[in-house]
Amino acid sequence: MLGLVTVKTEVLINAPIHHCFDLARNIEVHTQTVWKHTKERAIAGTIEGMINKGETVTFQATHFLIRQKLTSKITEYERPYLFVDEMSKGAFKSLRHEHIFEEHDGMTLMKDILVFEAPFGLIGWITERLILKRYMKSFLEHRNNQLKIRAEELFTDLD
Structure with a gap:
């Protein structure tokens, strides 16, 4: 085995932890916060x-x-601190995504740990390191920033 790739991101959101957790597992919010293209x-x-x-x-x-199609299953779930989705079918050899939430003075620190492996042996290993790691990090950072904007707007509207 050539090894797995790990991508980590985090963003501080000015909204309560339950609010952020529920937005992150909302399917419609997910599709609205990823890259449009x-x-x-x-x-x-x-x-x-909300997926459970x-x-x-x-x-x-x-x-x-x-x-492409990617099917994931929620394999771990501890509201409002953690949920994990794991690919059961898709383009990767394996993919596990941990969504972690921590309270910090009324704000929420949202962390992602994405661990994946591409198929195709050495070619996949090279692609992971030259292209996919940076691509997946950018994808997560964009989504998380969009989620932050939405969470903070919605929480402000609730006040």
Whole structure:
């Protein structure tokens, strides 16, 4: 085995932890906060509302000019601190995404730990390190910043 790639991100959100946790597991919010050019949408499993432990979702999106499907299952769930989704079917050899939430003085620190491995042996290993690691980090950072904007706007509106 050549090894897994790990991508870590974090963002501080000025909103309560329960609010951030629920937004992060909301399927419609997910598809609205990812890059627009991917045209990502949920097509099977839990396709709307909040996903819960044991449930699956299949997303269809275009990455690198190729339409792809990825099916994930929520394998761990501890509201409002953690949920984990793991790929059961898709383009990666393996993919595990930990969503971690911590309270900090009324704000929420949202962390992502994404661990993945591309298929295709040595070619996949090279692609992971030259292209996919940076691409996945940018993807997560964009989504998290969009989620932060939405969470802070919605929380402000609730005051």
